[in-house]
Amino acid sequence: MPVLSVPDSKSPHLAELPPLGLYIHLPWCVRKCPYCDFNSHAINSGGDLPESEYVTALKRDLELALPLIWGRPVTSVFFGGGTPSLFSATAIDAILSHVRMLLPLAPGVEITLEANPGTLEAQKFTDFHSAGINRLSIGIQSFNSRHLQALGRIHDGAEALRAAELALQHFSNVNLDLMYALPGQTRDEALQDIETACNRGVAHISAYHLTIEPNTPFYRYPPQLPDEDTSADMQVMIEHILEERGYRHYETSAFAQPGKPCLHNMNYWQYGDYLGIGAGAHSKISFRDRIIRQMRHKHPRQYLEQAMAGNACLENLLATEQEVGPQDRIFEFMMNALRLTEGFDPGLFHTRTGLTIASIQKSLAEAEQRGLIEWQHDCIRPTPEGRRFLNDLLEIFLS
Numbered sequence: 001m002p003v004l005s006v007p008d009s010k011s012p013h014l015a016e017l018p019p020l021g022l023y024i025h026l027p028w029c030v031r032k033c034p035y036c037d038f039n040s041h042a043i044n045s046g047g048d049l050p051e052s053e054y055v056t057a058l059k060r061d062l063e064l065a066l067p068l069i070w071g072r073p074v075t076s077v078f079f080g081g082g083t084p085s086l087f088s089a090t091a092i093d094a095i096l097s098h099v100r101m102l103l104p105l106a107p108g109v110e111i112t113l114e115a116n117p118g119t120l121e122a123q124k125f126t127d128f129h130s131a132g133i134n135r136l137s138i139g140i141q142s143f144n145s146r147h148l149q150a151l152g153r154i155h156d157g158a159e160a161l162r163a164a165e166l167a168l169q170h171f172s173n174v175n176l177d178l179m180y181a182l183p184g185q186t187r188d189e190a191l192q193d194i195e196t197a198c199n200r201g202v203a204h205i206s207a208y209h210l211t212i213e214p215n216t217p218f219y220r221y222p223p224q225l226p227d228e229d230t231s232a233d234m235q236v237m238i239e240h241i242l243e244e245r246g247y248r249h250y251e252t253s254a255f256a257q258p259g260k261p262c263l264h265n266m267n268y269w270q271y272g273d274y275l276g277i278g279a280g281a282h283s284k285i286s287f288r289d290r291i292i293r294q295m296r297h298k299h300p301r302q303y304l305e306q307a308m309a310g311n312a313c314l315e316n317l318l319a320t321e322q323e324v325g326p327q328d329r330i331f332e333f334m335m336n337a338l339r340l341t342e343g344f345d346p347g348l349f350h351t352r353t354g355l356t357i358a359s360i361q362k363s364l365a366e367a368e369q370r371g372l373i374e375w376q377h378d379c380i381r382p383t384p385e386g387r388r389f390l391n392d393l394l395e396i397f398l399s
Contacts, residue, residue, distance in 0.1 A: 141160075
C-alpha cells in the first residue's frame with residue numbers, strides 16, 4: 001500500500017481542465033414507462049411535440065452558457081431523453097449545426113443519439129446519419145414481447161429485432177440497452193435476450209438490472225420479480241456470455257468490443273466535465289480554482305418559458321447551482337471511477353479533483369483491508385467483491 005502525505009487545499013487549483021462533453025436533453029416519450037424515474041414526459045393526447053420551439057430554446061440555452069466553456073473543445077455530444085428519436089432528423093441537424101457554429105468539436109467527436117424501437121423507420125436512420133449522428137443507442141430492453149409488455153414499452157420483440165438490424169445497416173457504432181431480472185423472467189429468457197443481442201454483432205451492449213425506483217408506478221404497485229439468487233445468477237451468466245463473445249466488461253453495466261467503449265460515458269466515469277442543455281439537464285464544469293454543478297429547470301414548460309423570454313439569461317434557466325466542495329469532490333470522483341473495471345490511475349484523482357491521494361489514504365486503506373479494492377502504485381481498481389458490493393465500497397468514502 002503506497003503512503004503519501006502531501007497536504008491538500010480546499011480550492012482545487014487545477015493544473016489542467018478535463019475533457020468536455022455536451023449533453024442535450026430531449027425530454028418527451030410516447031408514454032412514460034412504469035419503471036422510469038428519469039426526467040421524461042409523455043407527449044399530450046394530441047401527440048403534439050413542441051419541436052420547433054424546443055430547438056429554438058436549446059440554441060438559446062447554448063448561447064447563454066458559452067461564457068462558462070468558451071474555447072474548450074467538445075469531445076462528445078450525447079442526445080438523451082426521453083426519446084430523442086421522436087424528434088425529426090431536421091431538428092437534430094439544426095441543433096448540431098448550431099453546436100458546430102458555437103463550439104470547437106474535437107477530431108473524431110462521438111455524437112450519440114438515443115432511440116427507441118417504435119419511433120424509427122428506415123428513412124429516419126438514414127437521415128439521422130446524414131445529420132451527423134455517428135453512434136446510435138437503442139433502448140431494446142428485451143427481445144421478448146411478453147416482457148416488453150410488462151415493462152410498458154411501445155414496441156414488441158419483432159420491432160426490437162428490426163430496429164437493431166436497421167441500425168447496423170446505417171451505423172458502425174451501435175449500442176443496445178438491455179434489462180434483466182424482469183417481471184416473471186427466467187434465467188433462460190435472460191440468456192436468450194443476451195445471445196440475441198450478441199448475434200447482431202453490435203459494438204456495445206449495456207445490461208442493466210431492473211431496479212424499483214421511488215415515485216414510479218412499479219414502486220407503488222410492485223411487480224413479481226426474480227429473487228436475489230436468480231438475479232445474481234442472471235448477472236454472472238450475462239457477464240460470462242459477453243466475455244466469451246468478445247465484449248470487454250469495462251464498466252458496471254457496460255460491455256464493448258475492443259476500441260468501442262462509449263466515450264461520452266467514459267468522460268463521466270473519469271470525472272470529466274459536461275455541459276447539459278435542455279429541460280432538467282445537469283452540468284459539471286471545472287475552472288482553475290473551482291468546480292460547479294448546475295441543473296436546468298426540470299419541467300419542459302417552465303424551461304421553455306424561461307428560455308424563450310425576451311430577457312432570457314442563464315441564471316433564470318437554472319433550478320440549482322452550487323460549488324463542489326472537497327468532500328463532495330472525493331465522493332463524486334470515487335462514485336464514478338470505481339464503476340470502471342480497470343479502475344483509475346491515482347494521478348487522475350489529483351488532476352480532476354485538485355486533491356491528493358493523501359486526502360483519502362485512510363479510506364483507501366480500509367477498502368483494501370476489506371478486500372474491496374486493489375491498490376497499486378499506478379492503479380486503484382475495485383476487486384470482484386468490490387464491484388459486487390459497490391454501494392458498500394462507496395460508503396467508505398462518504399465520511
